[in-house]
Amino acid sequence: MAPTSLLILSIAIGTVLAQTPTHRRFEYKHSFRAPNLAQRDGTIPFWMVTGDAIASSEQLRLAPSMRSRKGIAWNKRPFVESDNFEVEMAFKVTGQGRVGADGLALWYTAQQGTLGEVFGSNDYWTGLGLMMDSFDNDGQRNNPFVSVMINDGTRSYDHQTDGAQQILTGCQRDFRNKPFPVHVKIEYLNNVLTVHMTDGLTAQHRYELCLRSENIFLPKNGYFGISAATGALADDHDVVDFSVYSINTVAPQPAVPIPQEERVKYDAEFERQMKEYEQERAKFKEAHPDKAKPDNEDEELYANNFEDAAARELRLIYETQNAIHQVMQQMEAKLQQIQQSQNLHTSMLQQNGATPPAGQQVPPVQQGGPPTPGFQAHEKNEVIQGVRDLTASLRDMKNYVNEIFTRSYNIEQKLGHIPADGGLSAETKQYLDNIQNDIRSVRTAQIAAGNAPNINGVDVPAGDCASCVSTTLFFFVAILQAFIIVVVIFVRSKNDKAKFY
Ligand SMILES: [Ca+2]
Numbered sequence: 001m002a003p004t005s006l007l008i009l010s011i012a013i014g015t016v017l018a019q020t021p022t023h024r025r026f027e028y029k030h031s032f033r034a035p036n037l038a039q040r041d042g043t044i045p046f047w048m049v050t051g052d053a054i055a056s057s058e059q060l061r062l063a064p065s066m067r068s069r070k071g072i073a074w075n076k077r078p079f080v081e082s083d084n085f086e087v088e089m090a091f092k093v094t095g096q097g098r099v100g101a102d103g104l105a106l107w108y109t110a111q112q113g114t115l116g117e118v119f120g121s122n123d124y125w126t127g128l129g130l131m132m133d134s135f136d137n138d139g140q141r142n143n144p145f146v147s148v149m150i151n152d153g154t155r156s157y158d159h160q161t162d163g164a165q166q167i168l169t170g171c172q173r174d175f176r177n178k179p180f181p182v183h184v185k186i187e188y189l190n191n192v193l194t195v196h197m198t199d200g201l202t203a204q205h206r207y208e209l210c211l212r213s214e215n216i217f218l219p220k221n222g223y224f225g226i227s228a229a230t231g232a233l234a235d236d237h238d239v240v241d242f243s244v245y246s247i248n249t250v251a252p253q254p255a256v257p258i259p260q261e262e263r264v265k266y267d268a269e270f271e272r273q274m275k276e277y278e279q280e281r282a283k284f285k286e287a288h289p290d291k292a293k294p295d296n297e298d299e300e301l302y303a304n305n306f307e308d309a310a311a312r313e314l315r316l317i318y319e320t321q322n323a324i325h326q327v328m329q330q331m332e333a334k335l336q337q338i339q340q341s342q343n344l345h346t347s348m349l350q351q352n353g354a355t356p357p358a359g360q361q362v363p364p365v366q367q368g369g370p371p372t373p374g375f376q377a378h379e380k381n382e383v384i385q386g387v388r389d390l391t392a393s394l395r396d397m398k399n400y401v402n403e404i405f406t407r408s409y410n411i412e413q414k415l416g417h418i419p420a421d422g423g424l425s426a427e428t429k430q431y432l433d434n435i436q437n438d439i440r441s442v443r444t445a446q447i448a449a450g451n452a453p454n455i456n457g458v459d460v461p462a463g464d465c466a467s468c469v470s471t472t473l474f475f476f477v478a479i480l481q482a483f484i485i486v487v488v489i490f491v492r493s494k495n496d497k498a499k500f501y
């Protein structure tokens with residue numbers, strides 16, 4: 001065959017292989033990764049962690065850098081998603097010494113593992129073991145070494161030879177004390193096992209082939225697990241990422257196509273129902289033009305009445321926050337009220353009920369200010385009302401006195417026109433003089449009342465009320481005045497009669 005033909009054939013084969021459909025899917029029930037690797041209680045969902053292994057949010061420490069420790073973590077669920085898989089694990093093996101021990105292993109076994117002597121897990125396993133062996137037990141100067149071992153449950157691992165009799169294949173890689181986690185990728189596809197690794201020197205994942213082995217037959221529906229152990233020498237053995245992907249080479253079955261005639265039938269039925277709906281809608285619009293909504297309002301209505309989950313959550317949070325805010329405001333107002341009441345009570349207690357003695361002048365009332373301590377509001381109101389009543393009485397009295405003054409003045413004028421020998425007796429004159437004196441004193445008292453101090457718009461009587469007329473004296477004076485008027489009129493009329501008749 002010519003070289004050109006060979007080239008064309010190889011390209012054709014490569015194209016066919018490249019077109020082989022594979023569907024890779026992340027399987028979270030078999031995976032964990034940092035951050036949020038473990039829950040708060042130290043458990044990893046779908047995984048059991050035991051021995052000296054401790055899970056945190058950042059890492060799963062299978063074995064600490066202490067002597068003779070071992071820890072394992074095993075997936076609780078069998079891998080049933082597919083027959084092929086890919087596992088990407090990121091791990092760190094770190095220790096102070098130039099040499100560390102024992103190492104870390106990744107498992108895919110028929111049963112869940114238990115604590116044991118093979119890198120922390122049990123011997124006589126069934127399935128795959130990928131060993132990251134740190135310590136060179138057999139002195140071949142080939143460690144750290146990465147190797148793959150397949151066991152059918154009948155063979156024991158020999159530490160003294162680093163499992164040399166069982167090792168299928170492997171590669172020498174220094175995975176200890178690297179600045180970045182070392183990534184290992186195991187692909188099991190069509191009974192071919194391929195392992196790639198990174199060097200952990202950069203943040204980028206530069207995978208290099210470690211081993212490839214064909215005709216590998218692993219148990220179906222097995223369990224993924226990891227383990228680590230220390231011996232006389234000890235490293236920290238941490239896993240920060242364990243991601244399992246299922247690989248399916250067979251494309252998912254497309255939906256069964258509907259036969260052509262049935263499709264036509266369904267389409268026709270759909271069209272008919274849509275027409276009926278439109279007709280009913282038009283009828284409703286004609287019958288109820290006020291209730292019918294415009295066509296473009298449906299979408300708006302939908303938008304108003306139906307919201308997606310995120311918007312609903314946001315709205316709920318917003319409403320809750322508003323409610324909390326309102327409650328806080330109410331509480332603040334209540335607290336202010338309580339504080340005011342407390343201040344009032346404190347000041348009253350300090351004064352110990354020291355009310356002003358009776359007869360003391362009423363202190364000025366401060367409008368809008370806090371109540372005067374020791375002087376209750378109702379008491380204040382009573383005092384104000386009393387002052388008002390007193391003012392009204394004084395006004396009435398003032399009017400009466402004015403009237404009396406006017407009438408007395410008129411009488412005095414009339415008396416002034418009467419001749420000295422007008423026929424009045426000396427007794428009558430004496431009475432009139434007494435009345436005049438009384439009136440003058442009343443007037444003086446009234447003027448004094450008019451100049452009385454004025455407190456806060458309320459008239460207060462003069463300090464000395466002894467000069468005020470009493471009610472009895474007032475009525476006595478009024479009656480006496482009326483009597484004198486009658487007598488004078490009678491005398492004058494008698495004189496006129498005597499003059500003209
Ligand atoms: Ca070893």
Ligand SMILES: [Ca+2]
Nearest residue numbers: 136138140162
């Ligand atoms: Ca060795």
